[in-house]
Amino acid sequence: MNKQQTQVSEKQAWKALAALCIGFFMILLDQTVVAVATPQFQTELGASLNQVVWVSSIYLLFFAVPLLVTGRMGDRFGQRTVYLVGMVIFTLSSLACGLAPSVEWLIVARAVQGLGAAIMTPQTMSVINRIFPREKRGAAMGMWGAVAGLATLIGPILGGVLVAQVGWEWIFFINVPIGVVSLVLVSMWVPTMPQMARSIDFGSIIVSIVAMSALIFAIQQGPELSWPAWIWALLVLGLVLVVVFVKLQSSRGADALVPLAIFSNRNFSLGSFSISMMSFVVAGIMLPIMIFLQEGHGLSAQQAGFMLVPMAVLSGVCAPFVGKLSDRLDPRVLSVAGFSFMLAASVALVVVMREGISFWWILLPVVLLGFGNGFVWSPNSATSLRDLPITQVGAASGVYNTTRQIGSVMGTAVIGAAMQHGIASSQAITTAMGQSLIPAVVVLVMGLAAVSQFRNQAIVRENSHPVKTPAQS
Known part of the structure; x- marks a missing residue:
């Protein structure tokens, strides 16, 4: 084990990861959960379409901008401490979102919520790389990837249920008790780790x-x-x-703040680029799918959300299994498979989301999206950070998550613009939503090309060089 890596028992490491993933789940959930409440924001808060877009965009803006800084803050002040500060900010701002009396209030509260998310996010990946030995990081990232995929995909499903049953406010109120639980568990289970940066x-x-x-x-x-x-x-x-x-x-x-040496690692550079392409698609496709189902075919928010259940289930089932495989297989195998599934799904969405085609056909790309998400998140993350020095992991986590969030922002902006162009050109709303996903096809081709260039990483088998924990010592 690297002398700067924190020694904990395997049981404690998994408990720490579970505690951190609770907050990570909330962060990503809130990127997509608002899409399903678009009609309610317009009717109950009198929001324009542009203001509704800003409810999502402002969160992504304040999430993405500070990530280079917050990754290094974890190295300087300790990942556990920085994570807890971010969780307090995120939980309180979630309460403010639910209490919003106007769309302007909601947009400001979402900005603060994004800041809290930016403070927390890099700490999760940093802790994984500091408490798990190299040959276990794929499995740990598999759990992290399962959470990332599930949260991103389950947002519209959970949002649909909450909006239909108790009101849009509860897509934010639900974060408050979960945030309190995360604060308690992180305080109990995540160890305090040595500082890696002398100054900022x-x-x-x-x-x-x-x-x-x-x-x-x-x-x-x-x-x-x-x-x-x-x-x-x-x-x-x-x-x-x-x-x-x-x-x-x-x-x-x-x-x-960002040691440039991290970019000399081929897999890190390729992984950061490819995850931005993946995030472009995941962040961008949810709103057109929701509008296609609700406004194009008259489904309720709850019905539209349930159409995505296969995607969430398949992603959650695949990710832990794929994470373990990424400790043993050439990273190109799993990542190429994941991006291929995503590419096939995006092409299928363009084909079936058009006037005159039954909305039930959307289940085919939904299934492909589930497999794609399950095969991308954990192998990509484990491959990108596995061989970086521990002293650079905080900064690298910040860069990796920055590129991921920039991809999300670009996906929201580009696909959002394509949606509005399609509607303005008098296309049927169903066809306009399908045509807006053509940019997703283009960026996934680029992502697929990047992961196909990953270099193989020799993984030390756990039975050949066992890592001693304090209990074993």
Whole structure:
């Protein structure tokens, strides 16, 4: 075991992971759960379509922007402490969302909720890589991947039930008791770990936040505003500041907010890119599917949510099994299979989501999406971070999750713009929703090309070099 890795028993490591995954589940659930409540936001809060889009977009914006910083914060102040702070912010802002008397209030509360999510997210991956030995990380990431896939997919299902039975407010209120449980369990089960970073470069923090804010806001609002000159200026500013940020990191060496050495690891670079492509699709497809089923075919929110049950079940069943396999197989095998399923599902969605075709045909791509999610999340994550030094794991987790969230923001913006273009061009709403998913097909081709270039990782078998825990010592 790496001398800087935290030694815990295997039982304690799995308990710690379970505690962290409760919060991680909530974070990802809240990315997709609001899609199903779109009609209720419009009728009960008087929200316009643009405001409804911002209920999702503002969460993604405030989730994505700080991730480079919050990943390194875990190294500096301890992953357990930083996670707990983020959970408090997330839980209180969830309560504020449920109490929102207007859509403007809801948008502000969602921004704070996104900040809490950004503080928590990198800590989960960092803890996995610090408390699990190398040959067990695939299995641990399998559990993490199961949670990621289930949360993202079960959002519309759970949201549909809550909206239909007790009201849209409860898609946020439900986070409060779960958040309290997570706070208690993390306090009890997650060990305090040594700090990995001596300091944090505040100049880099400011540059990274301004750069990410400019880029993500421009990407989100460019399609909505038809790309005016000031949006292009904002995009250029963001790109220039990214160059400035990279130069700052090269001068900081090991204490950089993002040590550039992590990108010399081929699998990390490919994995970060491919997960952004995956997130583009997962974040972008839910809203058109919900509109297709509810407004195109007259299903209720609850009925539309239940159409996605096979996707959630298959993803949850596959992910732990696939995670264990990723400790033994060439990572390309599982990741290529996952992206192939996702690509086939997206093509099928474009074909069946059109006027004159029964909505029951959507079950075919739903099943393929379930397999795709189950085969992508855990192998991609385990492969990306497995061979990085422990001292760089916090920063790498921040970068990995940043690329994942940028993918989500881009997916929401691009597919959202395609939806509005389809409706404006007088297409039937069913056909417009299907055509809006063509960009998902394109990005999945790129993701598939990336994971096909993964390098094989030799895994040490657990019976050849056993790792001693304190109890065994």
